[in-house]
Amino acid sequence: MNLQQTFGRPREGALRRGLIRGLSVALIFIGLNCAVFAQPPRGSTKQLDNKAEQIRDEFVRETGLLAEEYERSGENDKAIVMLRRILDVRPDLVQAREKIKEIEERRLSANEVTTEIDVSRGWVGPITNVQKGKPFRISVTGDYRIVYSKLISGDGPPTSDDPATGLYDGIAFGRLMGIVAPAPQAASGRRPSGNRRGGNKNGGPPEPFVIGADASISPPESGPLYLRVNLPTDCRATGKLKATLTGNIGS
Incomplete structure (x- = not known):
């Protein structure tokens, strides 16, 4: 059976519109797939971890500067408090521990x-x-x-x-x-x-x-x-x- 004879010959404009709609749907589907595959897998916190490290490093730097200012002002107790706050987030930071010992030793040698x-x-x-x-x-x-x-x-x-x-x-x-x-x-x-x-x-x-x-x-x-x-x-x-x-x- 000849389909063209049964349903008539399709018009050229209708063919063009159908082709455009089909291409549009295909492009949307491809775009969605690309967006999905471009996203990091669920459960990945690499970006958040990097941001957390940046915040921590900034806190350590600023708090260390504040400890130095307290020490220069003679406020050794406050300087030690700042250094201990650094150790709360960076317990492996040897410099902070050594600085606390240095300040305490200096105090123990004063006021004879x-x-x-x-x-x-x-x-x-x-x-x-x-x-x-x-x-x-x-x-x-x-x-x-x-x-x-x-x-x-x-x-x-x-x-x-x-x-x-x-x-x-x-x-x-x-x-x-x-x-x-x-x-x-x-x-x-x-x-x-x-x-x-x-x-x-x-x-x-x-x-x-x-x-x-x-x-x-x-x-x-x-x-x-x-x-x-x-x-x-x-x-x-x-x-x-x-x-x-x-x-x-x-x-």
Whole structure:
């Protein structure tokens, strides 16, 4: 059967319009396919990751500059805060860690105070003011002699947290110790009295802490510092020690 005879011969304009429509549809389909294949696969965050790295690097650079400005202004605490913020996002940045150590070491070497400790007097001080959590360094030279006549068992000298004994548990016999408190109770060797500033967290008297001959100390409280060797009140001690303190001390 002849289709042209059945439906008639198509007009030339109709053929042209049909061809144009067909080409248009084909081009649209090709364009859509190209757009789909040009997009990154789903789940790819490469561009976002690159942007995140750029933001991080910019933060590190700007915060580092701010830390330098704080340091030049003498605001070492704020400089360290900025450097630690850098380490929060770049924990592998060795330069920031080394800079913090440099600033802290410089602070620990400043503000020197020298004092003598008469070991026969009990608590000696106030030596200087210290601040809670801010370290200071102490170096002690010299020696002293003791006369201690008491029966001692195989457990060694008795220790107790009773201030009347003058010998504190947890601190070696004869070792230098410190305490932060408003004022000494007496020269008898009892610990200074505590109050809301110098007391422990349970409201009792302040607790001594170990110092020894050379140490860096982060005080548990803020206030005046007193020093003493850990000896019982019935022990006769003679001699003097020389203590040099540096770092976060003073008013």
